[in-house]
Amino acid sequence: EDQVTQSPEALRLQEGESSSLNCSYTVSGLRGLFWYRQDPGKGPEFLFTLYSAGEEKEKERLKATLTKKESFLHITAPKPEDSATYLCAVQAGDSNYQLIWGAGTKLIIKP
Amino acid sequence: DTAVSQTPKYLVTQMGNDKSIKCEQNLGHDTMYWYKQDSKKFLKIMFSYNNKELIINETVPNRFSPKSPDKAHLNLHINSLELGDSAVYFCASSFAGTHGYTFGSGTRLTVV
Numbered sequence: 456e457d458q459v460t461q462s463p464e465a466l467r468l469q470e471g472e473s474s475s476l477n478c479s480y481t482v483s484g485l486r487g488l489f490w491y492r493q494d495p496g497k498g499p500e501f502l503f504t505l506y507s508a509g510e511e512k513e514k515e516r517l518k519a520t521l522t523k524k525e526s527f528l529h530i531t532a533p534k535p536e537d538s539a540t541y542l543c544a545v546q547a548g549d550s551n552y553q554l555i556w557g558a559g560t561k562l563i564i565k566p
Numbered sequence: 567d568t569a570v571s572q573t574p575k576y577l578v579t580q581m582g583n584d585k586s587i588k589c590e591q592n593l594g595h596d597t598m599y600w601y602k603q604d605s606k607k608f609l610k611i612m613f614s615y616n617n618k619e620l621i622i623n624e625t626v627p628n629r630f631s632p633k634s635p636d637k638a639h640l641n642l643h644i645n646s647l648e649l650g651d652s653a654v655y656f657c658a659s660s661f662a663g664t665h666g667y668t669f670g671s672g673t674r675l676t677v678v
Contacts, residue, residue: 489665498570498656498669499609540607546665553622554665556609 457482457547461557468564471532476541476560479525484548488526490519491542493559499542533564569593572657572670579647580678587642587673589657597621598640599667600632601656609656615640616662647677 462477480488487506491499503512505521512519516537518529528541540561544554570591579585591598599622600612614622615634629645640657654674658667 487665497671498658499667501666501668504666542609544609544665553611554609559607 457545457555459543459545459555459557461541461543461560463560464558465561466563468530468533468562470534470564470566473529473531473533475530476528476562477525478528478543478557480543480545480555481524482545482547482555485523486546486548488521489544489546489554490526490528491544493540493542502541530562533562535564535566538562538564569668570657570659570670572655572673574673575671576674576676578676578678581647581649583647584643584645585647585675586644587655587657587675589640589642589670591638591657591659591668593659593668595659595661595668596637597660597662598634598637599658599660600640600642601658601669602626603654603656603672605653613640613642644675647675649677651675652677 459480468474487504489504490502492502493499503519508523510521516531520527540559542559543557572589597616599614601609602612603609611624612626613632617637618634631643634640654672656672657670660667
């Protein structure tokens with residue numbers, strides 16, 4: 456069964472303390488992996504798409520990487536405004552439209 | 567300015583009632599979606615429309631009926647509401663085949 460697992464469930468960091476969030480997946484042929492950010496009371500906001508192992512994408516303090524089994528979202532020198540829930544989703548090879556979502560990692564950055 | 571707008575933002579209603587949630591997008595996207603986010607934060611696809619045509623209809627009770635009058639609008643009507651329907655419902659849109667979805671801000675439905 457296609458599955459996406461994110462870890463940890465929650466992560467508390469001090470401002471400036473770099474770390475990584477993990478998204479591991481088991482799907483029948485990966486067509487794409489997607490990272491979103493969700494703030495409380497709002498809908499998810501699209502961040503990155505990764506298509507193949509070895510690919511990397513960067514945006515400000517965030518960098519997403521992809522291997523054949525997992526993706527990491529690295530956050531460098533985070534600021535309090537980076538606090539949010541980060542969601543990972545994958546598109547399996549046998550689906551044109553459906554995404555399989557993880558439960559998210561709640562990131563809290565303390566000043 | 568709002569790209570994907572949903573109304574209402576909050577909906578509290580009694581069991582057995584019928585209610586609707588409206589969604590509109592002004593991005594020119596041709597595909598729209600309804601997602602349900604449960605208390606554990608998992609997002610589950612319910613329906614998807616491409617140019618007013620239903621393309622995804624997941625296993626949801628037939629009490630839920632989507633309607634797309636045009637490609638900029640996708641409404642969700644729910645009959646005979648049950649306690650288990652309580653959740654946050656998100657509308658989203660994209661161009662067909664892409665997954666950089668733009669989501670609305672959600673409708674928190676509480677059935678009492």
